[in-house]
Amino acid sequence: MSLHARRRRRNAATVTPLAALCTTAAVLVLPSPAAAHPFGDPQTVSIAPDEQRNDVVRVRWRVGGPDDLTLLGVSLGLLPADRVLLDGAVDYRATDPAVIASSEQFPAYLLKQITVADGARPCLGSVAPLRALARIGATIDYTCPGPVGSVTVAVRMLTDLNPAYRAMATGPGGQRAVYGSGEETHDWSLTSRAPAAGSTSRGRSAAVQLAGVIAAVLLVAVGVPLVVRRVRRRRVLA
Incomplete structure (x- = not known):
């Protein structure tokens, strides 16, 4: 050779x-179809007691980005699979939220992924009519076996598509929590109260006073050396 x-x-x-x-x-x-999307705006969830019925808990869910709805629609079989491109990008269209909201699959998915329990007793969920899903979100009323003062709320929205998804949750009295894979449940007090207006005003007043003191100290710290230098200059000229 x-x-x-x-x-x-x-x-x-x-x-x-x-x-x-x-x-x-x-x-x-x-990337997998959901790889690029959990790192955008997070989902939001709010938990509140019903003002008229002491056995009802109201949960509102709102998606982080509209393309996440498209991704969910593809997963539920409501939108064609080619709407998720090979590089993970999503071909979102303005009609997608209406397609998802008008389906039977999406309310069933909501009730499966968001659950409420009063201790060991589950609460029965009912999804309110879905309007402007991408902008307003979805509201679910959970009726519990009896009056509730605290509940355990589980949120697993979209984490079945990608475990990196997160949901920022708020509750009565300024309660907060972050839901995610491995952190799917949280206990909420429905009787918590927000800080009284008087205490908030006093807090702001104290902050203003503290800011004034700091400003005065800084003024003295800057002003005294200037005065000293001016006095020394006058002595030299004299």
């Missing part, structure tokens, strides 16, 4: 494993 032929065989043997390695790497880093 000639020297030239041996070199071509050696180069081919080197390139073939390298090409296979590059192909494998490309497959490994190819």
Whole structure:
């Protein structure tokens, strides 16, 4: 075999494993359909007691980004699969929220992924009519077996698509929680009260007074050296 032929065989043997390695790497880093979306605006959830019925808990869920609705619609079989591109980008269209809201699958998904319990007793959920889903969100009333003072609320929205999804939740009296994979449940007090207006005013007044003191100290710290320098300059000129 000639020297030239041996070199071509050696180069081919080197390139073939390298090409296979590059192909494998490309497959490994190819994002899944939900890969690019959990890191945008988070979902939001609010928990509140019903003002008229002491056995009802109202939960409102709102999606973080409208493309997350499209992704969910594809997952539920409501939108064509090709709306999620190979690179993970989502082809969102303004009609997607209405398609999802008018389906039977989405309310069932809500009731499966968001649950409320009074101790060991589950509360029965009912989804309110869905209007402007992307902008307003969805509201669910959960009727418990009896009057409730505290409940356990579980939120698993979208974490079945990607565990990186998070939901920022708020409750009565300024309560807050973050839902996510591994942190799916949280206990909420429905009788918590927000701080009284008087205490808030006093807090603001104290903050204003503190700011005034700090400003005065800074003024003295800056002003005294200037006065000293001016006095020294006058003495030198004299």
